[in-house]
Amino acid sequence: MITRRQFCGLLAVPALAGLYSWRIEPTWEEYVRRQMPIRGLPLAWAGRTLLQLSDLHVGDRVSDDYLVRVFATVARLRPDLVAYTGDFISYAGPRTLEQFRRLADRLPRGRSGTVAVLGNHDYGAAWREGEVADAVALILAEVGVVVLRNTAVAVQGLRIGGMDDLWAGRAHGGDWLTGANAPALVLCHNPDACDQSGWDGFSGWILAGHTHGGQCRPPFLPPPLLPVKNRRYTAGEFALSGGRKLYINRGLGHLTRVRFNVRPEVTIFELRGR
Known part of the structure; x- marks a missing residue:
């Protein structure tokens, strides 16, 4: 027969797990360090760092204090x-844009450059409010962040592309993505875009977010909920067709304040040639 103490212990386990997944892990970020070998990397970039941030979800559900703390830590990494x-945001009306504007000056920036793409939540309700996305892009531009919307840019000889959001119906390839002047690296919010047409000729890295790693993952099992069609796109590195490499960042923010076995992530890549 089970004793009262054993019974109370059994009740305590899910209660503690629930408290942990609600109060601790959603704001307990992990700093992940990885190598990024790039074919034809300009010599000036060898050994330098690229830091990826994703899915801030500035708004009513993510603490500004938490984000500012992470931003300060990242800035010290230089x-x-x-x-x-x-x-960048979870849009709930004009007040969200004002909140984001107040935080934008705190966004970490790179010593040599800062680039970005937009995600579905940056497009407002039903991912169809282009004016919201334009406002987010303008706020970012005002603080020195280059927003790439199906375009590419060279940063001290390193060519970087950015694909606009898939769910907003804005993602497409083009001359900016392929050919002799193809970027070495592409930013793309939703990893499902990697399975769309238009990547022929591109063999570099793709950095994505969107999945939050599923936010909750039972030990030794895949996360039960993922906002992607391709269920293998959870988090971390994936080899794709055509020699492409995909890395999915788990994000900093959340839509629902719960994470279990999927800590928020800041990814720090060391660039090297190959």
């Missing part, structure tokens, strides 16, 4: 390049 892979 990355050479910072790349944001979308979902």
